[in-house]
Amino acid sequence: MSGGMAGRAEGRVGRRAGLTWAVHLSVLLLVVLWTLPTAGLFVTSLRDRDQIAVSGWWTALATSTQSLVFRAPAGEGEVEEAGRFVLRGTVLDGGAGRVTAFGTSSRAPAAFGPGETADLGDGVRLTVAADGGYELSGPQSFKAGRGQRIFHTAEVPPRFTLANYAGVLGAAGLGRSFLNSMTVAVPATVIPILVAAFAAYALAWMRFAGRGLLIAAVVGLLVVPLQMALIPLLSLYNGLGQAFGFDPKTYIGIWLAHTGFGLPLAIYLLRNYMAGLPREIIESARVDGANDFEIFTRIVLPLSFPALASFAIFQFLWTWNDLLVALVFLGAGDDRLVLTGRLVNLLGSRGGDWEILAASAFVSIAVPILVFFALQKYLVRGLLAGSVK
Amino acid sequence: MTQLYTALFTILIGIGAAVVYFGGSNWLLDRAFPVRGPGGRVAGDRVAGDRVARNIRLAGLIRPWLFLGPAILALGIYLVWPVAASVWLGFRSRDGSAFVGLENYRWLVTDPVFRESMLNNFLWLLVVPAAATFLGLVAAALTDRISWGNLAKSLIFMPMAISFVGAAVIWKFVYDYRGEGEQIGLLNAIVVALGGSPQAWIALPFWNNFFLMAILVWIQTGFAMVILSAALRGIPEETVEAAVIDGANPLQIFFRIMVPQIWGTIAVVWTTITITVLKVFDIVLAMTNGQWQSQVLANLMFDWMFRGGGDQGRGAVIAIVIMVLVIPIMVWNIRGARAEGGGP
Structure with missing residues (x-):
């Protein structure tokens, strides 16, 4: 990482191949470090749940050797051949793979090679072939027992499946939460924009007493921690709910809360952008007799599209990814949980079930990632406008 | 629907x-x-x-x-x-009905969990802004000089779009620990491959803080990189050229010529991440919920807001502590904005 970092200077110093390689490798290392955690969970979300639990996701692309247990059915499907009861089937779930050893007890799970016959006593015999096919035979019907356990070691090829996603969208309530997140994020993104745009124009192009003070106030409010607002607002909502007899945890409540919390950034971003528009355009419109309302709606608003887009992306990502505001103003009720809240619940209740967690996480991550890659240009622009002084 | x-x-x-x-x-x-x-x-x-x-x-x-x-x-x-x-x-009782003076503040200074949270938050403030800004600076400087730099930037920037909770799930999997059998968490697998013994990383008091911080650094580095990259590009060519003529090596040019010219931007990035750190809540809630001595102020506040029906007074004083920590940055920002001039 200590390679030359002098940007454009390098070309003039003269190309040093080693240095260039060091830069390439350092960036590669950074990129790998930054993408590997996400990639790991993504691969996991597509893996078979049995495989997730026994092998690391990095083995998913190669054939893995696994120690597995199969329980033969208790007599179901048995046939009588020459006075013996015979059960046939395969020990490999999904069919593909190769058995390299098998056994009949957990103490010696690999006592026999494929094709060998194990004698279980009382005339019961078991054979497992390399392709996973087994034959269990004995003098008595197997219907009386609980089903013979067959321990086996198998080389299982990588298997990818969408079953985890299908599972969580149905059973884990994730589909519902996805809708809830949408319901919260879209209006909470749209509502503040017009309100902020008018205010930003006033702060950028209108002259009135107290303007400097208001701009300073907006800058100050930018950093007020949300935590300061939660308790009074929650009791205000509860009070209003009691007074007028409605449930204080409503979507309208959270939309307005997100609007209030998002306004400082919206006004700040839009004001900075609008203040940078060419003065001549606005002055000449004024000379032509246009008032501020006309100048704003006909000239400034259309010109400010890039800044509006930047803010919309910020606000959408923030409201979609938010947990705190949703927990406080929408509650933790099962039918109101947004995706982030659902994920936290799953972490608590299904902490070890990575097939559920991984698929759920990616359902919640998918939308912001799509927005990110599609609209990155505006996001970067907004960040620069919001931070670099 | x-x-x-x-x-x-x-x-x-x-x-x-x-x-x-x-x-x-x-x-x-x-x-x-x-x-x-x-x-x-x-x-x-x-x-x-x-x-x-x-x-x-x-x-x-x-x-x-x-x-x-x-x-x-x-x-x-x-x-x-x-x-x-x-x-x-902050001056009132748990349901806000009675005036209790400084009682909540007296409770605060004697509460061991609050002290633990302050200490942890202090650690977070020390490590996360510094690490994210430094890594962002390195990433910006390096990616600006290679052909696939924009792709690299996109990938490093991407965690910014992921929610703190999503990031917590991603990293909890990296830190996963199995008492027996093969380790399926990347970190423990590496430790085992190198001959070490696996650990339940997020349950290790004190050190678990750093494993949680890594998540926020991972998220914020892209933000620092994007802004610092733009600042680096804004440096006038002449200053760098002069240094090259004087025979400075690339490292000297970077640290002696370029970095000093973007101190202002570095400060903005640093303070912005500092504020994010003070408000960090989701990561701790999702990873440990403050167990194993990993509590932080924002999560403690959330805890008191709802614990046993909620204690408004105690929740409020914790929020006030966070606010007080933010105020210096707020004043500095307002001054910066005013110095810049109120408008066109």
């Missing part, structure tokens, strides 16, 4: 209301103080001219407040009033 229609309907109502308010109030203003005669021509005679001048002045006095009204109302209700109300609630 019904709720989605409701949401779309609400958007329409909201936009409609905004259009009616802004358009309507402006129309009323134009009616109350007409500045144009019939047919749109400015009135010619002197008396009418005086009236027009007066009307322009009056309309100019009122219009800014029509534009600002809804924003000021929302900011007042959702940010300004709650700050004052939180300070007030």
